[in-house]
Amino acid sequence: MLSDIEIAQRAKLKPIIEVARDLGLAEEDLELYGKYKAKVDNGLWERLRDRPPGKLIFTTAITPTPAGEGKTCTAIGLTQALGRLGKKVTVCLREPSMGPTFGVKGGAAGGGYSQVLPMEDINLHFTGDIHAVTAAHNVLAAVVDNHIFQGNSLNIDPKRVLWRRVVDVNDRQLRNVVCGLGNRVDGIPRESGFDITVASEIMALLCLAEGLQDFKERVGNVLVAYTRDGRPVFARDLKVAGALAVIMKDALKPNLVQTVEGQPAFVHGGPFANIAHGNNSILATRLALRLADYVVTEGGFGSDLGAEKFFDIVCGYGGFQPDAVVLVATVRALKMHGGLPLADVTRPDVEALGAGLANLDAHIDNVTGNFNLPVVVAVNRFPTDAEVELNLIREHCLARGIPVAVSEVVARGGEGGLELAEKVLAILARAPRGFRPLYDWNLPIREKIDILARRVYGADGVVFTDQAQADIETFTRLGFDKLPICMAKTQSSLSDNPRLLGRPKGWLLTVREVRASVGSGFLVALAGKIMTMPGLPQVPAAEKVDIDPAGNVVGLF
Template identity: 55%
Template sequence: MAEVKSDIEIARAASKKQIQEIGAKIGIPTEHLLPYGHDKAKVSAEFIKSVKGNRDGKLILVTAINPTPAGEGKTTTTVGLGDGLNRIGKKAIVCIREASLGPNFGVKGGAAGGGYAQVVPMEDMNLHFTGDFHAITTAHNLLSALIDNHIYWGNDLGIDIRRVVWRRVMDMNDRALREILCSLGGVANGFPREAGFDITVASEVMAILCLATDLKDLEKRLGDIIVAYRRDKTPVYARDLKADGAMAVLLKDAMQPNLVQTLENNPAFVHGGPFANIAHGCNSVVATTTALKLADYVVTEAGFGADLGAEKFFDIKCRKAGLKPAAAVIVATVRALKMNGGVKKEDLGAENVAAVKKGCANLGRHIENVKQFGVPAVVAINHFHSDTEAEIQAVKDFVASMGEEAILCKHWAHGSAGIEELANKVVALAESGGSQFAPLYPDAMPLFEKINTIVQRIYRGSEAIADKSVRDQLHAWEQAGYGKLPVCMAKTQYSFSTDPNLRGAPTGHTVPVREVRLSAGAGFIVVICGEVMTMPGLPKTPSSEKIFLNEMGQIEGLF
């Protein structure tokens, strides 16, 4: 077997075109591209405004089964499908999220795809890119600084320092910062209090940037952020601290979508990056809605499995932005299905049709869940060279038994040539007009009932359980006018339950709600379940240990 090149080697060998040429493909004039070097650019707000009257293309969601250490390749399939649609003569744009430095240096790796289905420049995308995450981190922490500064200078707003709910953020996995004591060191440093850090991708500022429609909407949402409560439990907003204007200034450029290209020189918008296990897991509304005005097909992804990313894409992003997806692709791998069937990672190389069949229960659950939203779906089997014909056939037979189709895709190894069949199927689904999309629950449903609806219909649990304090908090928010907001579940990505080790398709489990947080600016309630952390930690052997500069000054080890 020929030597397999690493993702970064493939990306480095790419024949990239000038970003102005990529923009011209989808009708973006040079003067409306704000270049960051030769191969990436931001799209001007003026151009975005100018195309709002255009007809919308069709929106395709790529989602997946629950992730395993075996890998699923959702972003790889998203990029491959975008290239495949262009290959068969459709005008298609890929819309994905930016990569967080936390998983890059931790365990998961980057977010630019893989093999011959990548977005480039891969190194830039997986590191600092155009600085959007730094802007979000800075805007978030400016607000943090303003809160403590206001208290220090007399606290005219009457903030109860025991009820400051705005935490700090940084874009790194650092468990030591989850809970901290700040303002120690005497009178000059303010009033000591408990605080903590979340990872930047869990920041409400990140969610706001990804859901705002323009700068005016962005500034309003920033002003709506609740940062603390007074002793009488009335909220203190970011606008009360006069923080919204300066925060919007810091985010002015970050609001503009980033245009890059695939290995096959097709356009891709890469913008925003909320995690799907602790935030809403979708790229920005601005990028998606702009792409829809410029292309026949827009292929986007939602993070982790369909129980998290797809549910939030449908119930939060589509609900808020008025989007109507035409079709969905559910990505699975034979390897991941075998893990869901009980096979250990080190044993995945051996054929095990029985384990594949057992693991298909997880895939089946996701197919049922996507169809609950009225969106037609197709399964993409992301091919690995170790897959056997019998294992692949077992997946196809299972999916056929559910009345759907599974298509083998070899885009990782062959680019668009390996995914033509899926591209044609997606076009057929989208053109059939079969999508009857509707969110899972109505706006008017009580908040705890919304949580229970997701637990029972998506996770197949028996019920959500929560302390009286959590239920009282939800009721108080309903009384304050926030009852119509959707809920954003923060839960382990590895299982339908809150136990990351419970693979497959469990039923009847309870889902403990540990905490609820109101993201008034973003427009949703974060529901923290089980042991999920909003500031991850690094693994025993972080990926950073294998990242270095070679003798030619090139980056090695990113994946």
């Protein structure tokens, strides 16, 4: 089989104007970025808002492992399969960060014959949205430090500046820095650090804002520091909300591209689900729901992260009502959850697979029990999967009354997802079960975190460090306690310990710190040892990426 980038470069793309026409859009609704990319004017929403929405299909996965799951390619392949069945469908995805693109993961635009195109552009600079987030975030950081240097009329405490800087690469060297060194004119020395751009609250605002004016109001509410007497300082106090909105005005427009088979794809926003809310923009999803009869979207990592945050945060702000969930699993990953080492996942092992099914059950229970949504399990097939292993997953799911389909969308595109598409359509045709979020936002902060820990992660309870308790008391006093919770925790386990695979029992979630993303409208609870700036592996993916004399990108996944 050809590599992902070879498949992408050999695909015949339709001009983006034709793709837009399939959605009922005219050229004047677009801002073209060459032949195959476009931004959609947000003014279109006023024409579409009264249309009834299409069906919303959310794609999530079991707990990820190095063996791979294939959630994004499954979402794209399902979209292609629905297109083959004659359905008016589009997919909504997040923009890849260059951090993992040049770090561990490589490209993040799908795989094989289930990709969004142009793949190289999407994985690199695309339309500049992530660069705009970086610029807006760092302008605010510069203004905070400049205010302190220029007399500090707001009485900001330099030791309580919350707003760090960001860059869209994995760079552990920047996690903790001392800035302002040098001569007197070089600033006020203080400790700070960098986060990866996709963890920025500006990225969250891009994804959760309802438009430019809403973004401007929300960005003014970003909490940047405290004064020496403990009062909060917001971006609006520094009078830069308008400037940040100007930087972000084009980035707020959803990006339209296409799948390998020509279906429309909105790719907009890129937060990580382990350290941020992990879903694409409300602006893109609400447009898609008015333009298509079926919308497939996805959230980062497993159902305990991206899916939970979509259901408990995004749906609350976007007013979305999901109709069905596709839960992606692989034989290989389930065997790792059953105790098999990564080196052995290609050999048949029914015993390890059977033990690993506990992780699949946890995610099924999460979707059906906590959120009352119907689910179809999609087994993303690898060439090394034995038929006896696939049958074991089928029998296990059917014994629970859960529809299951073997998906071959990577190797066969939409054709390989027809069984999955038909089973998704079947559950959508049944009477709706009635989506419900997990908790009431008005509950106390500790209670919301405890509900998440027990019901979604399977913990026996929560341990709050002294820092976390102090943070909770501060945010309750300031009136931020009615915000939903965005948990920052490892993606590699249902627990806060990446080494605990399967369905861990008898453990406590440790919350070490809570941060207030007031502009975005949520509180970030940091669990375990999760970091907001990843590092590079021993052999970064960047070592494989190159460009040939003809200008073709090679080695990008």
